[in-house]
Amino acid sequence: MELLCPAGNLSALKTAIDHGADAVYIGLNNQTNARHFAGLNFTEVKLQQAVQYVHERHKKIHIAINTFANAEHFNAWQQAVDLAARLGVDALIIADIAILAYAAERYPQLELHLSVQASATNAAAINYYQQQFNVQRVVLPRVLSLHQVKQLASNTSVALEVFAFGSLCIMAEGRCHLSSYLTGESPNMNGVCSPASHVRWQQTEQGLESRLNQVLIDRYTDDEAAGYPTLCKGRFQVAEHTYHALEEPTSLNSMALLPELQKIGIASLKIEGRQRSSAYVKQVTKTWRQAIDACQNHTEFTIQADWQHQLDALSEGRQTTLGAYHKQWQ
Amino acid sequence: MHYSLGPVLYFWPKQQMFDFYKQVAKSNIDVVYLGETVCSKRRELRWRDYLELAKLLSSAGKQVVLSTMTLLEAPSELNELKRYCDNGEFLVEANDMAAVQFLSSAKLPFVAGCALNIYNHHALALLHKQGMIRWCIPVEMSRDKLLAILNHCQQLGIRSQFEVEIFSYGHLPLAYSARCFTARSENRAKDDCQLCCINYPAGRATYSQEQQKLFVLNGIQTMSGDCYNLSAEQANMADWVDLMRISPEAEHTFTAIEHFTQQKTMPLTAEHSNGYWHQIAGFAQA
Numbered sequence: 001m002e003l004l005c006p007a008g009n010l011s012a013l014k015t016a017i018d019h020g021a022d023a024v025y026i027g028l029n030n031q032t033n034a035r036h037f038a039g040l041n042f043t044e045v046k047l048q049q050a051v052q053y054v055h056e057r058h059k060k061i062h063i064a065i066n067t068f069a070n071a072e073h074f075n076a077w078q079q080a081v082d083l084a085a086r087l088g089v090d091a092l093i094i095a096d097i098a099i100l101a102y103a104a105e106r107y108p109q110l111e112l113h114l115s116v117q118a119s120a121t122n123a124a125a126i127n128y129y130q131q132q133f134n135v136q137r138v139v140l141p142r143v144l145s146l147h148q149v150k151q152l153a154s155n156t157s158v159a160l161e162v163f164a165f166g167s168l169c170i171m172a173e174g175r176c177h178l179s180s181y182l183t184g185e186s187p188n189m190n191g192v193c194s195p196a197s198h199v200r201w202q203q204t205e206q207g208l209e210s211r212l213n214q215v216l217i218d219r220y221t222d223d224e225a226a227g228y229p230t231l232c233k234g235r236f237q238v239a240e241h242t243y244h245a246l247e248e249p250t251s252l253n254s255m256a257l258l259p260e261l262q263k264i265g266i267a268s269l270k271i272e273g274r275q276r277s278s279a280y281v282k283q284v285t286k287t288w289r290q291a292i293d294a295c296q297n298h299t300e301f302t303i304q305a306d307w308q309h310q311l312d313a314l315s316e317g318r319q320t321t322l323g324a325y326h327k328q329w330q
Numbered sequence: 331m332h333y334s335l336g337p338v339l340y341f342w343p344k345q346q347m348f349d350f351y352k353q354v355a356k357s358n359i360d361v362v363y364l365g366e367t368v369c370s371k372r373r374e375l376r377w378r379d380y381l382e383l384a385k386l387l388s389s390a391g392k393q394v395v396l397s398t399m400t401l402l403e404a405p406s407e408l409n410e411l412k413r414y415c416d417n418g419e420f421l422v423e424a425n426d427m428a429a430v431q432f433l434s435s436a437k438l439p440f441v442a443g444c445a446l447n448i449y450n451h452h453a454l455a456l457l458h459k460q461g462m463i464r465w466c467i468p469v470e471m472s473r474d475k476l477l478a479i480l481n482h483c484q485q486l487g488i489r490s491q492f493e494v495e496i497f498s499y500g501h502l503p504l505a506y507s508a509r510c511f512t513a514r515s516e517n518r519a520k521d522d523c524q525l526c527c528i529n530y531p532a533g534r535a536t537y538s539q540e541q542q543k544l545f546v547l548n549g550i551q552t553m554s555g556d557c558y559n560l561s562a563e564q565a566n567m568a569d570w571v572d573l574m575r576i577s578p579e580a581e582h583t584f585t586a587i588e589h590f591t592q593q594k595t596m597p598l599t600a601e602h603s604n605g606y607w608h609q610i611a612g613f614a615q616a
Contacts, residue, residue, distance in 0.1 A: 068449035071479040098452035118447070122402040124411070124428035131431075143508035148403050155405070171552070172401055174447055176505040177470045178545070181554055181612035184605070186470055188447055213611055216538045232505075236544060237537040238515045245536050245547065246511060324508040330520040 001261065002268040003292055004062070004161065005285050008040040012278045013050050013061075019282050020289030023060035025093060026050060027274060031073070032080040033064045034095075034117055035274045036191030044083060051087050060090040064274075066115035067191045068096045078102055085110055093139065094118075095174060100133040113137040113161065117174035117187065123155040130158050137161055137267060143172045146257060146325045150264050159267035164254045165284060166272025167316055168323055170232045170247040178231050183213045194230045201226075210234075227317055249317035254325055255288075255303055258295040280314055287311060331568055333591050334361035334495060336577040337397040337423075339503060339548060341527035344374040350578070351383050355390035357584060358591040361573060362387045365397040365414065367425055367443075369510070369549045370407050371525060377413060384420055397423040400445045401506040401550065423466070434460035444469050444497055445506070451482035454492070464493040466575065469502045469558070472609035473566075480570065493572035499561065499586045499596075500577025501533070501546050502554040502612065511547040532580035543601070544613070556603035556613055561589055561596040563607060 005021035007013035016024045027033025029041035042050060047063075054061040063084045069077040077099050084092050085107045092110060094100050095117035103110055114120055114129050116139040129135040137159040140149060153160055171178070179193045180186035187193050200211040208220045210229035217234035220226045227233060227249040236245040252272070254261070261269065269292070271284050287307045295301045312318055324330055335354060338347065354362060364380050364387070366372050375383075384394045396414045399407055408428060415422055415432040424430045425443040433440040441464040442448060442457055454465060467476055476494075483489040513523035515534050533546035533553055543555035557579070560567075564574065576586050589596045598604065598615055605614035 068447050069452075070475065071450045071482045074450055074452065074482075095447070096449070096453060097456055098450055101452065101456055118427075120427065122408055122426070122428050123405070124408050124431045125402070125426060128427045128431035128434075143401065143506075144403060145508075151405060170509060171505040171507045175401070175445060177468075177502070177612065178505050178552065180470045180606070181502070181504055182544075184609070184611040184614075188449065188468070189470065189475075215542060215544065216540045219539055235539065237539060237541070238534050238547065241515075242539060245515065245545075246507075246552070247509070327521065328519060330508050330510070 001266060001292055001296070003285070003288055004268045004270045005281060006271055006274040006276065007050075007281065008035070008274040008276070009042070010046050010050055010053075012281045014053060015278045015282045016285050017054055017057055017059050019285040021059065021285050023062060023090070023268070024054060025062040025064055025270075025274070027064045028080055028083070030076060030080070031191055032067055032077050034066045034115070034187055034191045035064075036067070037196070037275055040275060047083070048087055051089060055088070062091040062093055062113065063089045064093040064115065065099060066093050066095045066117045068188050069099055070189065074098075081106070091137070097132070100129070100135070104133040108134070111136050113139060115139055116141050116163070119172050119174040121172065123152060126152070126156045126158055130156070139270065141173045142169055142252065143324050145327045145330065146260060147327070149266075149325070153264045153266070161268035161270055162254070162261065162266055163252055164269035164271060165288065165311065166251060168247070168250060168252040168321070182215055182231055194228070199229055225317065248319070250319045250321050251315035251317075252323045253311055253315070253320035254322060255291055255307065255311070256322065257325055258291060259301045262295055283310055283314055331564065331571065332360040332573045333358070333587070334363065334573045334575045335359045335583075335587070336497070336500065336575050337363045337365050337367050338578045339368055339501070339551065339553070340531055340533060340578075340580065341369070341372045341525070341549065342374070342531055343528060344379065346531075347375055348383070351387060353584060355387055355392070357587050359392065359576070359587055361393040361395060363395045363397040363423055367397050367400050368551045369527070370399060370404070370410065371523065372527065372549075374528070381417075388420075393421070395421045395423050395441055397443065398425050398429045400425040400443075402426050402428050430457070430460065437461065439463045441466060441495075445503070449479075451479050451486055451488075454479070454483060455486055455488050458488055458492055462492055464495055464572070466495040466497065469497050469504070470606050470612060473563075473607050474609055494570070495573035495575055496560065496567070496571055497558065498563075498574040498576065499559055499590065500557060500579055502558050502606075503551055504545070504554055505552040507550050507552070510550050511552065512549050515547055554603065554612060557601055558604065558606070559596055559598055559602040560604055560607055561586075561594070562598070563604075564590070564593050564595075
């Protein structure tokens with residue numbers, strides 16, 4: 001099982017490789033990737049350095065070109081594919097069928113991975129991408145139970161990549177317009193969700209308020225930890241109840257499922273967080289490296305207390321969940 | 331301009347569905363989409379019921395399109411989808427690439443639903459080659475973005491080869507999840523949901539702590555808090571849009587059908603929005 005770690009810049013990339021990642025995934029600093037945040041991601045020069053660093057250490061580098069291309073700037077996505085091919089990136093992570101078609105036609109030798117943003121949650125959808133574009137790996141959306149992942153693994157011949165740890169999308173990725181509904185900017189069109197430019201914090205008599213494009217997302221008392229106002233994690237009212245109507249601030253942690261994921265034959269475990277710091281990348285990579293090694297080398301796998309502790313400390317709301325993998329959560 | 335009625339996104343009792351479609355059969359609507367697109371646990375209407383409705387509507391002169399499930403996870407859901415695709419008589423709307431896979435393999439024409447992520451002309455050219463004859467645009471797409479895409483389609487020589495449909499009235503389907511938010515709102519687990527969506531024929535309204543209506547919970551689907559209303563845009567669309575879609579609501583559906591089919595404007599109220607069309611936040615009014 002590959003440990004695939006995120007890198008928002010060269011320093012995070014080196015950190016991930018140095019601490020045990022088998023592969024890293026990155027994006028260009030433009031609209032072609034789904035973490036299009038200011039100060040993040042790679043220029044052509046940095047990408048070249050990144051490829052060199054990774055390949056000298058015999059590891060792999062994947063590039064996410066995973067937003068949906070817009071008609072007016074379609075060549076920006078084509079150029080991203082061209083660049084990745086030219087620099088010898090190991091795999092391209094793509095969601096848009098038009099970009100998949102371009103990459104498959106122009107560079108048939110390139111390894112294509114279907115981005116989670118394409119929202120392929122079943123065998124027939126996966127077959128479509130495999131037959132049309134020779135996709136060799138599919139990143140599964142965080143909506144499937146472990147049983148469903150298992151079924152997919154036995155019903156398809158592509159390699160499967162699953163999210164192992166990090167921030168949790170409650171919605172099927174690529175199928176959520178909540179952000180554009182409140183802000184005009186969305187993951188599909190702009191590579192952002194609940195963009196920071198629309199966030200306001202305000203201390204009021206009722207507590208600390210977080211707003212997204214002026215909409216009140218949550219209000220915190222002094223003893224509550226305030227989280228980033230991702231709109232699906234707000235506290236809203238339904239009838240007479242005020243609660244996290246969609247999801248609590250929490251992170252995914254699938255470590256307890258490692259032996260089963262290994263048994264199913266999952267190809268890659270993905271760590272979320274290209275927007276996170278090098279310190280985060282270092283800690284998560286180290287911990288998951290130890291866990292995967294322990295799982296592969298021993299018949300009995302137990303989660304060490306310090307791994308759990310370290311991961312909890314890095315998690316949103318300082319709590320973790322098995323997410324959709326666990327049927328109860330659904 | 332033609333007018334279509336989208337699939338019922340809510341969970342209504344069987345009798346209500348039959349009564350509703352009997353009224354639809356008498357209305358001026360041109361095209362009717364039928365089918366459960368949100369949750370496979372909703373089984374008030376079975377396959378044979380939908381077929382009965384399809385025949386009723388088609389004999390009333392409507393074009394019937396079978397609309398399919400959006401978030402497909404279980405093999406049993408794929409089997410049901412296959413049954414829709416293999417119906418042998420009615421056009422099918424694909425809301426997931428699984429449906430595109432089944433329909434294109436069988437060389438059948440299809441409608442690309444608004445939940446497919448089609449954002450450019452090359453994606454349209456590809457799907458057209460695979461059988462797409464109509465495209466219902468993503469709900470978050472603006473007029474300007476759409477025009478740009480269609481201009482490029484013109485250059486590719488495919489502009490006249492498929493119809494363009496726009497979700498024009500109703501609560502917008504915004505997101506799909508593994509989780510059931512209606513069950514959650516009743517403090518139930520999804521696998522013990524007791525089909526509680528049936529108690530909320532218009533979904534469950536969700537407000538900010540300042541009583542601003544933000545979303546509507548509809549099972550695993552999250553809808554817009556406001557009702558989208560593009561009735562005032564009809565004249566602007568007349569030359570280049572083929573169909574305007576009205577999404578069934580617990581109230582006002584037939585008023586909407588009447589207004590749209592007579593090219594009348596339904597005035598924007600505080601519960602309406604049209605932001606997406608004008609390339610601003612979806613919940614805003616331009």
